[in-house]
Amino acid sequence: MADTLATTPLYDVHEALGARMMPFGGFDMPVQYSGIIAEHEAVRNNAGLFDVSHMGEVDVTGPQAEAFVQHLVTNDVSALYDGKALYTAMCTPEGGIIDDLLVYRRAANHFLLVINAGNRAEDWRWMQENNPMGATLTNRSDEYALLALQGPKALDIARPFVGPALDELRFYHFIEMNDGSFIDCDRAIISRTGYTGEPGLELYVPPEDAALVWNTLLEAGADDGLLPAGLGARDTLRMEAGFCLHGNDISKETNPYEAGLGWIVKLEAGDFIGREALRAVKEEGPHRKLVAFVAQERGIPRAGDELIDADGTVLGPVTSGTQSPTLSSGIGLGYVPNKSIYTDPGTSLSVQGRRTVAVEVAKPPLHK
Known part of the structure; x- marks a missing residue:
């Protein structure tokens, strides 16, 4: 598989760790190391280290x-x-x-x-x-390898390598360290961003330095419960947080307002591609809405299943679904008509797939 897919600069490291690999976005990527649940719980309680160099x-x-x-x-x-x-x-x-x-x-x-x-x-x-x-x-x-260090202990693990500047680094801010002071990297971008719903950093470093940074952080965080984490845990974590995945929850057939991303549309900021179309959607109101939901009985929603009402009427597609390690129940995201009887938290719906599962609309983040 690696012969027909692109690989990240950390491919040999993943193989040495015994990672289970899978195709994703044209790359051969680690889906798990010690197991999705263990890696998920490490990020929620301690810290996890992800290779996202495919970005x-x-x-x-x-x-x-x-x-x-x-x-x-x-x-x-x-x-x-x-x-x-x-x-x-x-x-x-x-x-x-x-x-x-x-x-x-x-x-x-x-x-x-x-x-x-x-x-x-x-x-x-x-x-x-x-x-x-x-x-x-x-x-x-x-020209970049990208590592994501995520979890409540992530900043403490990174602090010895970033220094006092980390204490001043706010969410959605970044610093550049181009003097070799960050784990001997000639250049590094240290960013307070992530895709897990937990505190953490995303680290942009030269590809040739990726293995050194990875191994140094894993060693430094060993006593704090830091684990290497794969795409499996990344997916369950982002679903609990209610974050969209492009190709599942959002696409060229989806506009930001119906996806709950109206807050990233600034119509008065200046002209941009799609501005007038989005202005019309805002004025009229989106016809459907992306909602999060939690299963009320045993069953795991899957992308491609259908959300239905009490009469069995199909409301829209499930776009993401999984078993939540934190809640020990099925969770998911999907589209329903933009009416309060379907979109309000607490609303009872069902997911129709291999079997029908009762679910309840909930406000993300689900793990909170």
């Missing part, structure tokens, strides 16, 4: 950098300052979500865009085709 990175530079990024994404890029990041989306002219992404402002004329693995090629084409202002775009995806 893509694009530099946007030049005097037109900010104008380009604002044209490209739905959120307000002008609100950024050096060292600040934001979560946003790129949309089609019709308002469908091409990808959700992070935008880092490194300088007034320098932004870093972090995109999803499965969308790297499509996103790169879209950026090149929608750059009328002539900003300089550079695909840096092969």
